[in-house]
Amino acid sequence: MTHVIDGNAVANRIQNDLQECIDDLETAGVTPGLATVLMSEDPASETYVSMKQRACDELGIQGLHHELDPTAAADELFETVTALNDDPDVHGILVQMPVPDHVDRATVLRRVDPSKDVDGFHPENVGRLVAGNPRYKPCTPHGIQKLLEAADVETEGKDAVVVGRSDIVGKPMANLLIQKAPGGNATTTICHSRTTDLGEKTRRADIVIAAAGYPELVDGSMIREGAAVIDVGVNRVDAETEKGYELVGDVAFESAKRKADIITPVPGGVGPMTIAMLMYNTVKAASVQTDVPVTLP
The missing domain is CATH 3.40.50.10860 (Leucine Dehydrogenase, chain A, domain 1)
Known part of the structure; x- marks a missing residue:
């Protein structure tokens, strides 16, 4: 039975835990x-x-x-x-x-x-992330780490493929996965628009993170049995709906779901986590700048 991760539920738990930190600061x-x-x-x-x-x-x-x-x-x-x-x-x-x-x-x-810089995009903060001493982890990659943790997905020693090389998701995600730290220690491959035979790479992966910005780029034929699949994409495609469109991810959800043990939906997967981790970084920033210690979730 494939476990569909409820990103809203995980995000709500994190924000509820942040409330205690905010109360301490207040x-x-x-x-x-x-x-x-x-x-x-x-x-x-x-x-x-x-x-x-x-x-x-x-x-x-x-x-x-x-x-x-x-x-x-x-x-x-x-x-x-x-x-x-x-x-x-x-x-x-x-x-x-x-x-x-x-x-x-x-x-x-x-x-x-x-x-x-609670987005974590300033060159100094990018450098700190690469060096293994992040001030603030970029919100979406950090949120993905939290989703994997919530679903009991072990990253250590696993093969991970990140599809996409953006400064916002792909690159920092790969950096987090290779860090010698909790949520890291994975053998990580970055794939992109110039990758030859993308499916050959993704089928070897225990963890696939799709963040390329192409609708349903990754389908079930490209997923190994039992993999964890995280879909970062939010793409608007034409559809016979009231709005005339629907939102789909970078993963063909139904076909990938038949192969994966764990998968995120679109919407309701990674999206809520990005906002939750922005709140996390803001609370952390307030704590550091005012020298008021808090215990972050």
């Missing part, structure tokens, strides 16, 4: 603060930001939101980030991507104070 006079910055009219980006702010409200984290005109000069965004860096009530800063074409993404990431 007792010490500290309210964790997360600032989100949006410079886009993309509906998906607006939805993501609203979900993050809603999570802040539910947990008692101070959510501060800044919306900038997408046609404004890049300096306006940089000045906003600088002001947030200097604000002691802001412990975490998240600039929602993508930014407009006239704004250099790499420059935005470098402008965020590394100690407030």
Whole structure:
């Protein structure tokens, strides 16, 4: 019987456990603060930001939101980030991507104070992750680690394949899996759009993490019996529904489910974990910046 991991349930447990940390900080006079910055009219980006702010409200984290005109000069965004860096009530800063074409993404990431970079994308934080001493683990890969842990999936000594090499998921996920640390010690292969015979690689894996951004790229024929399959993809495809589309992952769920022992659905799998781990990083940032110790879940 294949176990379908309920990402909402795991995320709720983590956020419930974070509540005790937030209460401890409040007792010490500290309210964790997360600032989100949006410079886009993309509906998906607006939805993501609203979900993050809603999570802040539910947990008692101070959510501060800044919306900038997408046609404004890049300096306006940089000045906003600088002001947030200097604000002691802001412990975490998240600039929602993508930014407009006239704004250099790499420059935005470098402008965020590394100690407030709760996405974990600043070059300093990327370097710390690779070195095995992460300040903040990127939210989606960290959430995947938590999902595997919740499903009792052992990574040590296992063969893992990460399909996708993005800076947001693929690369940091592979780095976490190879670390000499809990949730790591896996023999890890990164596959991508130039990989020859992707199925030959994934069929050898005990753990497959699909994060390539291609609808139903990985199907059951590419999965070994008993594997754990984590689907990071969220793709909108045309469908005969009221909205005219449906959301599917990078994994063909029904065919992969017939092979896998453990699998995540789309939606309701990895997505909720990304927000939960953003809250986790914000609470951690508040604790570190104020020297108020908490026991993170």
